[in-house]
Amino acid sequence: MYSDLKQALLDLEKAGMLKRIHQEVDPYLEMAEIARQAFDCGGPALLFEKVKGSRFPAAANIFGTQERLDFLFRDTLESTQTAVLFKSNPVEFFKKPSPARLFNAATAGIRALPKKSGSIKDFEECSLADLPQVVCWPEDGGAFITLPQVATRPSESASILQTNVGMYRIQLSGNDYAAADPTKGTDAECGLHYQIKRDIARHHEKAIEEGRPLKVSIFIGGAPAHTIAAVMPMPENLSELVFAGMLAGRRFRYFIHDGYVISSDADFCILGEVAPDLKPEGPFGDHVGYYSGKHPFPYLKVKKVLCKKDAIYPFTVVGRPPKEDTLFGKFIHQITRPMVPASIPGVHAVHAVDAAGVHPLCLALGSERFRPYASRAEREPMELLKTANALLGFNQVSLSKYLMLAAKEDNPNLDVCDVPAFFEHILERIDFKRDLHFQTSTTIDTLDYTGTSLNHGSKLVIVAAGEKRRLLRNFxxxxxxxxxxxxxxxxxxxxxxxxxxxxxxxxxxxxxxxxxxxxxxxxxxxxxxxxxxxxxxxxxxxxxxxxxxxxxxxxxxxxxxxxxxxxxxxxxxxxxARIKPRHQKILNVPPQVKTRAKEILKAAGIGGIT
The missing domain is CATH 3.40.1670 (UbiD C-terminal domain-like)
Incomplete structure (x- = not known):
């Protein structure tokens, strides 16, 4: 049970899973490329002791292997999975009751409750400019915080259990964002980029309706479980702080200061109000493998930046999959696997395909039971269409662009994670006159630039059920x-x-x-x-x-x-699938940056870099 990031990093180091970079590193492109290369070779977590232009050390690749994730959460993963199963499917949970299982669920439940603890005196004040100004890609619009935990409440008087915590990228510099000017009494500004289908929007909408600015707290660091919680797809109105406590094995510590929620264990806290207007945000090299463009988005008027005395700045680097966020997705799926079948009857498995950029392609296994009396030759997708509509209205699956759905009855052993086998199953059975279902002029993922404009494009549902219609070849x-x-x-x-x-x-x-x-x-x-x-x-x-x-x-x-x-x-x-003028640029790094990163890793004794 880690109380903060430093404790977790020291534990990784003791286990031989972390290396220190002693020489000074440049946050402009260099640190990000070092982290990318370390991830690509299955290397250790990294602690940068000297960051050019900042007094704070930085850490990267913390979650970069399954081995490290298993190690960091070795004492809490099983109890968290048990609690999630109990919450999502009590009937399944009680099929195999045992004292140990009940104890695990109860313990996780107790840890889930946030605890009021700490005060503003535990922090020092600093500025946005003091943070490591990590720029990951050459055409990024500035420095970004890439592992933020962005916390909001529907109102200042709302219960702590109504807090939403999400990971929405924060632009620290560049574009039209103002720096703090004490002589004029003006605040620093930072970009707040949240995509469609994000729960912060509900709180922002309520604040706009009530004619008040939305107060936002941005936590950086703290226990590793807090970072994972920020990307956890929690049901609406169930706070991520609950999951943070369960996975950390320690109740989430917080206090309230001037209406802001502050994480007592965070390394940094940025407090600010959403401005009434918008400012250009981006570009940013994103997890799909391309830049996302510069567009008007909300931004914060920063009121206070807090840091711990021995604060460490964690960051990640996204780009074409697989990257560190790929491991986030796999780890979360490992925990939440029971939730989708429990939420949507008839769904057996769902796989947002990481190699395809996650939201562009989703494979799902459903049931086709509407006409059990039909012969095998007469079977066709019917229930699958109902299931497809449900999936396109469910949580982050709703952002899927291509949804391919098969019937488990046709092959009980079909695995949505075996992409070639799944494609083969669909293509053998699909009736191209019947089984292609488009949604045109609809909303799509904010990071997808294949559509007609930002957030606008189309979707295609591809369903298949029944006997094989064709023999596939590969010669x-x-x-x-x-x-x-x-x-x-x-x-x-x-x-x-x-x-x-x-x-x-x-x-x-x-x-x-x-x-x-x-x-x-x-x-x-x-x-x-x-x-x-x-x-x-x-x-x-x-x-x-x-x-x-x-x-x-x-x-x-x-x-x-x-x-x-x-x-x-x-x-x-x-x-x-040809490159078109409306598409964004593919992410690339200058060769000299790659060479420099390789040299630094070699000097740190990290081999295997290609």
């Missing part, structure tokens, strides 16, 4: 028989039933050639890409296809028809 010899029209230069197999075609040619001309291809039914998925060299494996295919296509604009097929407003095609389905 190089088949591709030699496909005549590529002008503008298309190469084709390659990706996996069973899936090919990728390179070129800038006309899609209709490619469609015409595919229509004459004898193997068109055996390869029902065709992705058109800008450069085939980008696709060296299935993860590359997933990233390119689903982060560079908007269903309504970019999905095509043979013999396209619309009947009763339903769009249908003949196989194959063609997805235009």
């Amino acid at each position: 190089e010899a088949d591709l030699a028989t496909l005549k590529l029209p002008e503008g298309f230069t190469a084709v390659k197999n990706v996996m069973n039933g899936v090919i990728a075609v390179e070129g800038a040619g006309d899609i209709q001309k490619l469609s015409n050639e595919l229509d004459h291809w004898p193997f068109k039914e055996n390869y029902p998925w065709v992705s058109i890409v800008t450069n085939l060299n980008e696709i060296q494996n299935i993860d590359d295919f997933l990233w390119v296809t689903f982060t560079r296509s908007d269903p309504a604009q970019d999905v095509h097929g043979l013999n396209e028809q619309v009947a009763n407003k339903h769009w249908s095609i003949d196989a194959p389905m063609i997805v235009d």
Whole structure:
């Protein structure tokens, strides 16, 4: 049970899971690249003892391996899982009752209650400029806090159990944000970027309706469980502080100061009010693997910045998956696995595919029981459509762009985490005249730039149930028989039933050639890409296809028809996943920064960097 970040880092060091970087490091690009390379080679957590321009040490890659996550939460993970199972599915919980299980659930429940403790005297004052100004990517709009715990309440008099804590990136510098000016009595400012479908919006809306500024507390550091809690998809009106206490094995300590909630164990606390207007925020190199652009977002008028005497500044680096936040997702799924089936009857498993950027692609396993009397040949997706609508209204799954849904009855052993097998199952069974269901002109993830404008785009639900309709193939010899029209230069197999075609040619001309291809039914998925060299494996295919296509604009097929407003095609389905002018830039780092980072890691005795 860790009371703060320093205690956890010392424990990691004692276990040989943390290395110190003794030499001074530059927070502009260098620190982030060091952290990226350490993660990529499965390296240790890092403690930067000397950060250029800041008096505070910094830590990165804290959660960068499953081994470290298991170690950090070795004493509390089981009891937390037990409590989540009890909350989400009491019937399942009591199928295997035992004194130990009941004790674990009860203990976790007690730890879940926040505890009033500490005071403002436990902190010193500092400024935003004192924090390590970590800039992760060359075209970022400034320095960002990448592991913030952003806490709000619906009102100053609200119960602590009504506190929402989320991880919304905070821009520390750049753009039009003002620095504090004591001579003029003006406050410092920082950007507050929250995406759609975030619970802070409810509190912000209430404050606007009541004509008052929303008070926001930003915690940095503290017990590692507090950071995990900030990305936990808690049910609405159930505070993340409850989960923070359970996972930490120690009740969340807090006190109230001038209407602000302050985490007693945090290393830093930034207190501020949301301004009545908006200011440009970004760009920022995001977890999808591209920059998110500069757009108007809320920002804070900072009233106070607090720090502990021995504060350590934790940060993470996001980019094209996998990165450290990939481990966050897997760890949270490990805990919350029982919640989705309990919340949506008929759902057995859900997998937001990390390699595809998380929200762009979701695979789900449901049930098809509406017509148990139907023969196998007559079975079709019916209950699955109901389930798809429920999933697109559920928590963060609602941000899915492509949702692929299969029936467990067709293959009880189908695993949503086995992407090639899941694709094969769907493509063998899909009826392209019936099983493609679009939502056009709808809301999409804020970080997805494939749509028509920020937060606007489309979704595609792909469902399949019943007998196999086609045999999938995966042979190089088949591709030699496909005549590529002008503008298309190469084709390659990706996996069973899936090919990728390179070129800038006309899609209709490619469609015409595919229509004459004898193997068109055996390869029902065709992705058109800008450069085939980008696709060296299935993860590359997933990233390119689903982060560079908007269903309504970019999905095509043979013999396209619309009947009763339903769009249908003949196989194959063609997805235009080429780079387009509306897309954002891919994230890259200058070679000299990579070389410098490698040298620093080598000097610290961290090998295996490639």
